[in-house]
Amino acid sequence: MIGFTGATTTGLWLSNRNQIRNGEAELQANAEHVHQALVEHAHLGQGRSSKDWSPTEHAEVRQELRDHSGVWATLWIQQPDGKLVLPNASHIKIDKNMIRAAMKAQKKTQKKDPKILIINHEGRKYLSILSRTYPSGEQLWSATKARDTERSQNEYLGWMILIGVGSMLLSLMTITLMVRRIVRPLMQLSERCTALTADTLNQEPIPEITNAPKEVRQLARTYAELMERLSLSWDDQRRFVSTVSHELRTPLTIVQGYLRRTIKRSKGLTADERQGLQTAEEESIRMRMLLDDLLDLSRGDSGQLQLNQELVNLGQLVDKVADLSKSNLTHHKLEVVNNMPEHATSEALADPARLQQVLLDLIDNAAKYAPQDSLITLLLHPHADGIAIDVKDEGIGIPESDLPNIFNRFYRAKNSSVSSGTGLGLSVVALLMSAMGGQVYVQSKEGEGSCFTVILPKTITNFKAKS
Incomplete structure (x- = not known):
């Protein structure tokens, strides 16, 4: 669009310049004819000046100027004393104000070699030129009305821009429809690939x-x-x-x-x-x-995967898990903390065997990555979403970059290479907690230990109602 507009504007500018050159050539040609006639009739040149003209010669000069003037072009002679010799005005109207404006504009330029000038007079444009200066001081001038091409050129430019913009919009619409036909299915395939598991x-x-x-x-x-x-x-x-x-x-x-x-x-x-x-x-x-x-x-x-959901006393289950773990944790300390309020129940809906498996896996995982004689804590406490059980350790912790993937299958943290394992334990924990309607998450910093929290929802009321 920029190239098209630039080419169109350049074309119009060249057209306007050619019109000015053609007008200049026409004025020079008329002035040259007048000059030849004046020389042939011994009116100017060869020692003759306008002071030597008789009334008859003066009329002949005016007639000569009229013969080369017309509706569009006007020729005149300026005498050394500033007086003007105008064409015989029997068939055309001589615009003296335009003539004065042309000479005034030429005088302002102060050029030794005058060139064609474009002047504005009463809303119209004129081309004016000082065609010849005689030794005796007379000056032969010529001027012509500039053809009003600016309006047509502006209209032409406007239409070209309108057509160009319309064509561009039509092309954009066509391209958009074609691209949508191609891109939309590809985007669907891309989204499916991204969500594929x-x-x-x-x-x-x-x-x-x-x-x-x-x-x-x-x-x-x-x-x-x-x-x-x-x-x-x-x-x-x-x-x-x-x-x-x-x-x-x-x-x-x-x-x-x-x-x-x-x-x-x-x-x-x-x-x-x-x-x-x-x-x-x-x-x-x-x-x-x-x-x-x-x-x-x-x-x-x-x-x-089958579960046997029932009301489970989490306090008793945590104590049982602690007893089972103590026999295997020969190099670690295990502590059970119950922070449930006295008036609050510690019962939740779960599969006791599967919940026990979850806690044993988390304790085994904590012992695997914790130094000897370190403390592992089982903490039972209320939670906004139900009842929570924390498994805290004082181990090597988990790097922050590994936390989003820690429950994925076969995934192992970067700092776990020193310990054995398959990367399945935590994924099984997440699977079982999801199947029981609960959730599990982890908080950890590398070198500061980890805290895995399992949360069982408050479904006691609904369970009793169904019973």
Whole structure:
């Protein structure tokens, strides 16, 4: 648009300049004809001046000026004393005010070599030039009305700009419609890619795209087929994990039982043999817990995770969890703090076995990343959203950048490389708390320990009403 407007304006300027040049050439040509006639008739030049004119010669000069003047152009002679010799005005009107304005404008320029001037007089533009100066002091002038092209040029420029702007707007509308046909489906695909997770593979398939170009429709179909293949692969993986976890639990349980009985009943075991059997039992227990985590996650993905919700006395449950943990926490201190008011109930709706599993996992996680002889605290207290249980430790803490992802599967904090683990424990905790209608979050600073808080909602009234 800028280039178009610039080219149009330049074209109009060149046209106007050419008109001025043509007018100048015309005035010079008329003045030259008058000069030749004056010389041929010995009116001026060759020692003759206007002082030597007789009345007849004066009339002849005026007639000569009239012959080369017209409706548009006027020629006149200025005598040395300032008097004007004008054309014979029998057929045209001589505008003396315009003549005076032209000579005045030329005098203001103070040029030795006068050029054509554009003057404004009574709302019109005139081209004026001092065509010739004679040795005796006479000056031959000529002037013509400038053709009124400015209005037509302005109209032309206005129409060109209007047409250009209209064409540009039409082009923008056309391009916008075309881009929307292409960009909108691509944006939908991009949003689906951004929101794609293992849990959303089977949800809301991509709608059929009909108003997009062929290439975009083909891309959408390819993406839908890819999602379908990923969904099938993910389903096969979950079934495999579920089946393997379930099948391995039974032999591990048998191995764990035989190891326990062997340790208890065998009397002739050496200290090294007994230590080896105890290590094998601990590892079998750890493998059993890992399989349980995998099985819980698989059931949660497939919607088959079953819970037995009931009213649970959280104070008693916390004490029970503390007793179970103390036997395993040989190198840590465990403290239980109950901050529930005396008049408030500590009952909440939960699955007691699953809630116990959650607390044991959090205590085990705290012990794993805390130094020996450090304190682990179980704190029961009221919360705005229900009843909360805090598991605090004095361990290495979690970097701030890792906190948003700490409950993701297989995710481990950057500073946890020194400790063993699979990255499944906290994801199982989050899954179980969500299934029980509760929530879990963490507060931690690197080097200052962590505090995991599980919150169970206040659903006691509703539960009693249903009962």
